[in-house]
Amino acid sequence: MExxxxxxxxxxxxxxxxVLGLTFVGVYCLNKVVDQNTREGGSVRQP
Amino acid sequence: xxxxxxxxxxxxxxxxxxxxxxxxxVLGFYVTGFATDDAATKRSCLVLFVVLGLLAIPTYVxxxxxxxxxxxxxxxxxxxxxxxxxxxxxSLALLVLTGATxxxxxxxxxxxxxxxxxxxxxxxxxxxxxxxxxxxxxxxGWEINHHELRLDPAAQRTPQxxxxxxxxxxHFPTVGFVFALVFYIAALVMNNVVMxxxxxxxxxxxxxxxxxxYVTGAASMWALTGVAxxxxxxxxxxxxxxxWTLFGLAFTGVTAWIELWRFRHxxxxxxxxxxxxxxxxxxxxxxxxxTGHRGGQINHPEIHVATDPLPTDPKAGVSPAIExxxxxxxxxxxxxxxxxxxxxxxxxTALAVSLRVLGFWKSMPFSAVHRILPxxxxxxxxxxxSGMLILxxxxxxxxxxxxxxxxxxxxTIGAIAVLYFSLxxxxxxxxxxxxxxxSAKWVAALVLLSWAGxxxxxxxxxxx
Numbered sequence: 001m002e003x004x005x006x007x008x009x010x011x012x013x014x015x016x017x018x019v020l021g022l023t024f025v026g027v028y029c030l031n032k033v034v035d036q037n038t039r040e041g042g043s044v045r046q047p
Numbered sequence: 048x049x050x051x052x053x054x055x056x057x058x059x060x061x062x063x064x065x066x067x068x069x070x071x072x073v074l075g076f077y078v079t080g081f082a083t084d085d086a087a088t089k090r091s092c093l094v095l096f097v098v099l100g101l102l103a104i105p106t107y108v109x110x111x112x113x114x115x116x117x118x119x120x121x122x123x124x125x126x127x128x129x130x131x132x133x134x135x136x137x138s139l140a141l142l143v144l145t146g147a148t149x150x151x152x153x154x155x156x157x158x159x160x161x162x163x164x165x166x167x168x169x170x171x172x173x174x175x176x177x178x179x180x181x182x183x184x185x186x187x188g189w190e191i192n193h194h195e196l197r198l199d200p201a202a203q204r205t206p207q208x209x210x211x212x213x214x215x216x217x218h219f220p221t222v223g224f225v226f227a228l229v230f231y232i233a234a235l236v237m238n239n240v241v242m243x244x245x246x247x248x249x250x251x252x253x254x255x256x257x258x259x260x261y262v263t264g265a266a267s268m269w270a271l272t273g274v275a276x277x278x279x280x281x282x283x284x285x286x287x288x289x290x291w292t293l294f295g296l297a298f299t300g301v302t303a304w305i306e307l308w309r310f311r312h313x314x315x316x317x318x319x320x321x322x323x324x325x326x327x328x329x330x331x332x333x334x335x336x337x338t339g340h341r342g343g344q345i346n347h348p349e350i351h352v353a354t355d356p357l358p359t360d361p362k363a364g365v366s367p368a369i370e371x372x373x374x375x376x377x378x379x380x381x382x383x384x385x386x387x388x389x390x391x392x393x394x395x396t397a398l399a400v401s402l403r404v405l406g407f408w409k410s411m412p413f414s415a416v417h418r419i420l421p422x423x424x425x426x427x428x429x430x431x432x433s434g435m436l437i438l439x440x441x442x443x444x445x446x447x448x449x450x451x452x453x454x455x456x457x458x459t460i461g462a463i464a465v466l467y468f469s470l471x472x473x474x475x476x477x478x479x480x481x482x483x484x485x486s487a488k489w490v491a492a493l494v495l496l497s498w499a500g501x502x503x504x505x506x507x508x509x510x511x
Contacts, residue, residue: 003375003376003377007377008376008377008380011377011378011380011381012380012381012384014381015381015382015384015385016381016384016385016388019385019388019429020388023392023422023425023426023429026421026425027421027422027425030305030308030309030421031418031421033309033313034309034312034313034418037312037313
């Protein structure tokens with residue numbers, strides 16, 4: 001089956017957006033946990 | 048699943064990998080006990096040495112009966128079996144001695160209420176000698192039944208080294224997970240931080256080793272294609288389960304790494320995360336056990352039983368379907384693009400963290416750059432997934448490329464080395480304006496060179 005350029009470009013953008021979006025959410029959540037802990041003064045491991 | 052052994056040969060295949068590969072993991076935990084001077088870790092390892100010593104008995108008995116059963120098989124070299132038996136008996140005797148020494152020290156320390164350093168070092172020395180002998184025993188044992196090691200290398204469709212490495216490497220994630228799980232459950236029960244961290248590290252290392260295991264497995268498939276007595280349908284059934292194993296290892300490895308990273312910043316573990324990792328690890332071990340069983344069926348006709356028929360359709364399964372799908376440009380190009388984004392994240396993160404360790408940007412404490420590490424780890428996950436899809440598109444071509452083997456090795460080295468950044472106590476305490484320790488600088492250089500090598504190796508695949 002042949003695919004047009006528009007379909008290929010759409011798939012590239014869609015897949016990359018999904019993967020990078022998930023990465024952003026993951027990094028955001030992890031950093032939020034550390035930030036929250038620092039604000040609450042619980043960062044006992046911070047040198 | 049048909050995991051209950053129906054014959055001595057089958058039982059020997061299962062039990063014999065624990066004293067050899069298991070010893071490597073127990074030694075790893077034991078060295079951690081020395082490095083952290085944690086008495087609970089040392090005691091737990093002594094118990095594991097005793098268990099390994101006890102495993103020598105079923106290993107010997109099943110091996111002896113297996114030899115008797117295979118002595119009439121014309122395809123099995125009797126000379127190789129005799130050599131394997133000789134080395135096996137010697138290494139198992141030393142393993143029993145190691146276990147007995149560990150048991151005596153455990154019993155003695157209950158009265159003295161402290162462990163003797165001399166006895167602990169004696170156990171370490173005996174275990175190391177046993178391991179050296181186990182390596183020889185294992186190598187000769189693997190050669191008994193693996194057709195691909197006896198084929199003419201010139202006639203094979205992939206380099207023979209790939210198949211050889213797969214035969215050895217595939218046992219590491221499986222056995223490693225068993226020992227890590229035992230150690231992890233003990234750590235949760237004893238609420239011991241050192242043991243929890245050590246088990247999490249082994250989960251991560253096993254997950255990383257899943258990558259070269261999967262890659263070398265694809266090469267073994269090509270080595271065995273067209274060999275008489277080897278079923279392509281059985282190979283496909285094995286690699287379908289290997290695919291699910293790769294996902295299981297990724298889930299367990301990434302959650303374990305995140306917990307190690309969070310522990311650095313928070314100074315405590317999240318119980319919810321720890322039990323989530325436990326659940327992932329148990330499920331992954333179950334999938335891995337079935338993968339191992341299906342892998343064993345490829346090359347070991349002696350373990351076949353009538354109640355466990357081999358698959359017959361060579362086109363059935365998920366892997367052939369993905370192979371067909373990923374060859375369409377509309378699926379290949381998006382995942383190739385993700386692969387390049389993944390490398391950008393990995394190298395960018397490795398560069399920033401490594402340069403700080405090497406002495407750049409001293410105004411920042413190490414803990415500040417440590418926070419960006421998840422970006423690189425998510426990049427690794429992206430690339431393992433997209434790389435697996437790209438490999439399936441044309442595995443024979445990739446596996447025969449000159450730079451693919453060093454690339455795979457460097458991925459493993461680079462990923463394991465990054466663990467150091469989250470484990471080193473000295474590095475964690477490097478404040479703004481301070482220089483990192485020299486050992487950390489060597490690791491940073493190794494990380495940087497490894498990931499640079501991975502990218503260079505990858506880009507050269509189509510050209511050399």
